Amino acid sequence: MPPTQEMIRKAILCFGQMRLVKFTADKTQITPGEEVKLSWEVTLPDDCRVTIQLNGVDAGRKSSRIVSPVSNITYRLEARAAGMGRMLGTIQIQVDTSNCTQNEIEEATIAPLVVQNINTSIDEYNNVATDKYKVYKRREAQVEVESTGIIIRLRLKIEVPNFSNPDLDIDAKIAVGVAADGRVLAFYRSFAVDVDWPWWVTGISLGISDFIEVVVESYIEKELKNTILTSLKSNLESAAELYGGTISSVETAQDKIIITTC
Numbered sequence: 001m002p003p004t005q006e007m008i009r010k011a012i013l014c015f016g017q018m019r020l021v022k023f024t025a026d027k028t029q030i031t032p033g034e035e036v037k038l039s040w041e042v043t044l045p046d047d048c049r050v051t052i053q054l055n056g057v058d059a060g061r062k063s064s065r066i067v068s069p070v071s072n073i074t075y076r077l078e079a080r081a082a083g084m085g086r087m088l089g090t091i092q093i094q095v096d097t098s099n100c101t102q103n104e105i106e107e108a109t110i111a112p113l114v115v116q117n118i119n120t121s122i123d124e125y126n127n128v129a130t131d132k133y134k135v136y137k138r139r140e141a142q143v144e145v146e147s148t149g150i151i152i153r154l155r156l157k158i159e160v161p162n163f164s165n166p167d168l169d170i171d172a173k174i175a176v177g178v179a180a181d182g183r184v185l186a187f188y189r190s191f192a193v194d195v196d197w198p199w200w201v202t203g204i205s206l207g208i209s210d211f212i213e214v215v216v217e218s219y220i221e222k223e224l225k226n227t228i229l230t231s232l233k234s235n236l237e238s239a240a241e242l243y244g245g246t247i248s249s250v251e252t253a254q255d256k257i258i259i260t261t262c
Contacts, residue, residue, distance in 0.1 A: 003082035011081035014048035033246030100262035111143035117231035
């Protein structure tokens, strides 16, 4: 429900009565992964329904938090109410990466690992799909690393007993990065699924359509989609462990993934 005029009026009043007592960091120049203690205190009337957030996460009116950024970051303390916000303060943490090293994972190294996990997932699904339509590869999965992300192309076919088998095409793009605490991140920028029936198929029963939808939703969108992401993330984490140190950044370039450790 959108905020009422009374809620907006009350929020503006509370913003005006709010006071930032402190918003501090015990250090603002660090090396990657070094701990920083952020502390803050905000006062306002008890009847004000205002949420205090630190970089978009609820933080409480008076508290502290230990953070370990791996790259330059700005922490923002903000008040939110009735769909509106008031910036209370910012703190910039500068991270010295002068002693960091870049390590490259070639496309030829990471691609077979991703393909292997995809094949394993499909085999496992088919082994238990006794009462479902099975999924087969029309050709091997393609994995390419570009500057904009990791491109994955799957060309599959769904086996429909006593009927024509539709093609199932999946085109995905995955971005990688590193969280503020040094964890490797992998997330989809896009994930498109297309079911294509042979041109001569002119009528598809509701029952067959429902079964195809179940395959796409229960296996492709849930199991396989998650498998691709988690396996990629796991492979990158394993590679990063070999380099040692704290992960400062993970990024893609043409035909390679670059992991910076410090």
